[in-house]
Amino acid sequence: MTNQSKLKLILVGCEGKMGQAIRAQITSDATCLLVGEVDQSKREIPTDSADVIVVDFSSEKGTTDAISIAYDLQAPLLTGTTGLTQQTHEALEELGSVVPVGVVPNTSFGIAVMGRILGIAATLLRSDSWSLEVVEKHHAKKKDAPSGTALALAKVCSENGVSCSTTDINSIREGQVVGTHEFRFVSDYETITIRHEAHDRMLFAQGALHLARALRERSPGIYDAEALFHPQNG
Secondary structure: OOHHHOEEEEEEOOOOHHHHHHHHHHHHOOOEEEEEEEEOOEEEOOOOOOOEEEEEOOOHHHHHHHHHHHHHHOOOEEEOOOOOOHHHHHHHHHHOOOOEEEEOOOOOHHHHHHHHHHHHHHHHOOOOOOEEEEEEEEOOOOOOOOOHHHHHHHHHHHHOOOOOOHHHEEEEEOOOOOEEEEEEEEOOOOEEEEEEEEOOOHHHHHHHHHHHHHHHOOOOEEEOHHHHHOHHHO
């Protein structure tokens, strides 16, 4: 495979935990090429921007920088950064009018499947006899709580008839936990538990590259995991 046909990526947040996992995945994938890296102490951006995709797993400041890079290069942007301000979300929306933008707080295919299952469950269980309990657990250094994934999944439940606000989510920060999300639908006589546990960050790295490939084929707009993992529904 020639370099021209490879998936060319600029990685923003390259020194973070997710950035390092994505870099390792790119290095091991013959169909991908890392052409730029950006972090607090590094800024390497290619002069040839043809067919480049910006992938961002960083911070509020990093995502703002990623948006600027995507504008300058007219390149698609995939961001998995969570805990963003409303102002940054609005900037992503503006960018989406020019290039395809993926806003995916969790790049796991399993989480995308879980979201679909939760939508079905909420539709079937939206009555006063059922309540919803949510627990999400991450490593001790994770800054935002609840997690962006928990908020996105809670939104799916609320949109399908089972209310779930931030106060309904129990966030636990301890050890080196990669990520666990558990939704429990509880009645007086039974409990239905839908749970996803991430074992290794490489699953997010693999998912990020899959989503970047999908984003490359899209027209300008804002896309979530459902639209990119399941393009027939996007």
